[in-house]
Amino acid sequence: MYKTQVSHFTYDFKTLRNLLAKASPARSGDYLAGVAAVNNLERVAAQWALADVPLKQFLNEALVPYEQDEITRLIIDEHDKSAFAAISHLTIGDFRDWLLSEQASTEVLTAIAPGLTPEMVAAVSKIMRIQDLILVAKKCRVITRFRGTIGLENRLSTRLQPNHPTDSPAGVAASILDGLLYGCGDAVIGVNPASDNLEATLQLLHMLHNVIERYQIPTQACVLAHVTTTLKAIEQGAPVDLVFQSIAGTQKANDSFGINLNLLQQAHHAALELERGSLGDNCMYFETGQGSALSANAHEGMDQQTCEARAYAVARKFKPLLVNSVVGFIGPEYLYDGKQIIRAGLEDHFCGKLLGLPMGCDICYTNHAEADQDDMDMLLTQFAVAGGTFIMGVPGADDVMLNYQSTSFHDALYLRQVLGLKPAPEFEQWLQKHHIFDDENQLTHPSAIPTLFKTAIQKIQRGSDEKG
């Protein structure tokens, strides 16, 4: 079935799962899992063979058996045959050509999204270059709403990530104010709590809610605790805008995260009932990342990029406001260096967008990976050119709680300047109204403190005078 002959060698890849893994561009996690191509020729042979596989075959051959994996069941049971009809005659190779053609317009891509499975999308990405991934993703448009409108053309949103090593409210507040004054935070103000502690989560939830109310900021809050902690918080009457959870592409990996589809359904339902969105009811925030299934020893023989795309099937079920691929966080065992991180980030964005998800990217690396700020600048620029939905805003790009480097408020401003990208319209108006941005969406003069925050800042200054 998956046989091919290249350069006097005959290859027989036996299963679709194996074929996909062998066709995947080189990365350390697939070597670690023992599923990668053994050399360049085998990889290209697999790509040739993959190009000839009909899209239909993906509906006939599950990568993880239907009976043993609820993600497989979700993908098969919720596949939309009528949306698929328009492309059902294509092979993977034809599909790439079609995606790049004029025929695949924004409207057409939106219409076929429910007819695509994660595996089809992962497969076609494996025979696409970076410019292909950018071009096609740029044509996709995914718009979501809670208190703002995220994903419009020529817009880029930012998650304000004001983490603090001990969840100190003053420390978190300091980073929030810094971020807002740099024009950041329209996707979400999202704190990773230092411990998965209910008390700390409740305290942060109330504080974020109060800040958003007090300053009338058209954004939403999220405390990125485990979904079970957030459910407890909702039970206790806490103001929860978005429910967060890390998700993966196999049932076994999700087990290791302590979640399943039922639990997510329950959380989604609980958040919907709060009816806290003023413009829309997209109330879930998911994070993913290549390598997470393997790190839980739950990849089921699949390559890490295919596993990642399957996580998007989980995300798609719950109509999230935001999905974030935390691409370089996991470490060099899975994505070794800047080159691997950059490609993975663009693949994830492409796959997520094609499946109809509001994809952001935590453009990031750890200190034990072979990467630096130059690599981040390349992914940052390419991600924005590809029409990425949102990026992180971390003070100085240095997350002092999670111990990794992400993107900064300055990075977002750089993209706004070179690519003319604006924040979500409601947030843009708020920034202009309070003279944080001027009419041209540029920061106003640095020495001018916006009236809105004058009292808070003066209080701090007086406080330090008293102390001094």
Place this chain on the structure above:
Amino acid sequence: MKKDKRFIVPQDPWQDLSRFTPARIALGRTGTSLPTKASLEFSLAHALARDAVNIPLDFASLEHSLERQGYQTLTLQTQAENHRMYLQRPDLGRLLSESAWLCLQNNAQITSDAVVVVADGLSSKAIEHHALPFLHLLLPQLLASGYALPPICLVKNGRVAIGDAIAEHYSARLCIVLIGERPGLSSPDSMGIYFTYQAQSSLSTDADRNCISNIHSNGLNYEQALAKLLYLIDESEKLKISGVNLKDETSDGESNEQSKWANFLLS
């Protein structure tokens, strides 16, 4: 160069907020970009953190210090034979080497309640700075609670899950792993503690563990970390579980200075 000839980058007028957080806030900007000073400070911190990953832990000195305090130790090696292998093969960092198994087997297998494991992880500085002072608080507490402890296991090139096999070997209910966390730019010496109830090698997953992270001079202090760990131990003994279904419901005592300003954005 005369000062008036220099190009001066104006400072953000909210500099005073910096005392509330080690985060890189109020960096200022030139245009919308990072000023030279902030950019070079980042490069300096990155260089230090990169180097911290590669400095090996002095196990002999750790052993001596613990033995001087009257605690027995065993130093064990994982199947990740060197640092490079450790970084690229997390699976090997979760498996004890053959010699480590021999060493465990030669050590009289006493029935135990808890094992304490110290692994270098990704930051030797974290263990060098924080393991001893933390153990100095923890071990007397465990002994006072009547827990039987085998020797403290010091593990070279270890990952978190290495504790599972050790706990199993000693038939211990409680597995406490102190490990060097990935070095951050602002905290190259952050220590984490992972706690697992009834750890089982190759069966326990991340969902079965509780984590107390960010133990360093700008993060959680030893007393706070200890209070959290003791709470988790007590609760796990009652509920017979650990991990995502065991919630840490302790509250962190904040310093007066911090709580005085807790709501500066709100009051």
